[in-house]
Amino acid sequence: MAPMKDEILFDHHHDEIDRRGFLRCMAWAGAGAVCVLQGGVLTSYALGRGGNSGVKIPKGELTFVQISDSHMGFDKPANPDVVSTFQAAIDKINAMPVVPEFILHTGDVSHLAKPAQFDNVQQLLKSARIKDVFYVPGEHDLVGDDGQQFRDRFGKGTQGAGWYSFDKKGVHFAGLVNVANLKAGGLGSLGTDQLAWLEKDVKHLKASTPVVVFAHIPLWTVYPDWGWGTDDSAQALGYLKRFGSVTVLNGHIHQTMQKVEGNVTFHTACSTAFPQPKPGSAPSAGPMKVPAEQLRSLLGVTEVHYKKGQHSLAITDSSLG
């Protein structure tokens, strides 16, 4: 794909998604797009497959990378080899010009929460040049034991179903769990205990502190018919209203999507295993079967840059092929 030079401007004061821009951002997902937020206005640039194509990506004081939905153990069409694509994601991270500080994995690490599947991910990640990985579980990681094994491996010292927070270079990170104790007919759920914890967790922070919230299922309503949303996310976001810069990073839907609402930027990452259809474009959210040569263009990793003094974080998606 030839590099594009279009820009998408989102009105900072709009509460709705800029649908035109949103769809074009979607269309670029396979080739990679840079979304840069400055002064509350989001500007997106398309990236060529080969790299940055002359687009200057801001180099922040903190750079981290998000991977998601590795579904280790999945072996069906369109990806019978999720090990290779996960390795490709690690290789991509290792080749990044700016060394990321750490990796966030936003869940569905495994396909069926089997010990061998978790082992495999941990083993593969040994080849990553970054050793710090922060996880939150997806619903697949909770299969069978409500996530006990997941927490034993990836969530030591976390609270409740596995939520926690940490600070890096002035940015506050909160890892939330919205896949536990789900109720019939509902969407993702944080629950009262976690909400109370979050309220307390951010209370002491200055409003100028950039906040990054990451969880598996989107914390905004993407498509409720497929369960793509979180029932009590509005309450969580209510605690974050006073902050000037909030970035919400999710996975689960195996495709990139972005929405800006006030000071909050919502972003979902690609899977490293298999793509899922656009909302409502297929009979269900099941794996999208694509020709082998297209697969890697629909998988990817997400890079996030934060520069001190800058209003918001810059988010870059890039595909695995």
Add this chain to the structure above:
Amino acid sequence: MQRYRCASILESSTPGRLARICVLVVMGFALTNFTVPKATGENRSNQQVTIDNFSFSPATLTVPAGTEVTWVNHDDIPHTVVSDDKTTFKSRALDTDEKFSFTFAKPGTYTYFCSLHPHMTAKVVVQ
């Protein structure tokens, strides 16, 4: 079901044979109905619910008490079968083509869902 059987025979039969076959089928059903177990548990009937495209089919299944219901997952993604109260019945994660069975001994309406994809809901009505 009886009508369906007759119709499929119709496609490959002459009218004369059809009448005789239909009589036999109806007789067969009469016999079957006569021997339907009354929830004894030892000779119980079985009904199937399929999972396709993130939904249970049929969404409402009506069965006599004592029926064993078997769910089979035809999706490429695992699903579970869990009663709304999470205690009456609860399957492990069913991978592609895996099954889970539960025998409904008592009459009532049993609503259930997939605990991984809770928007997937359905019910079994036991009479």
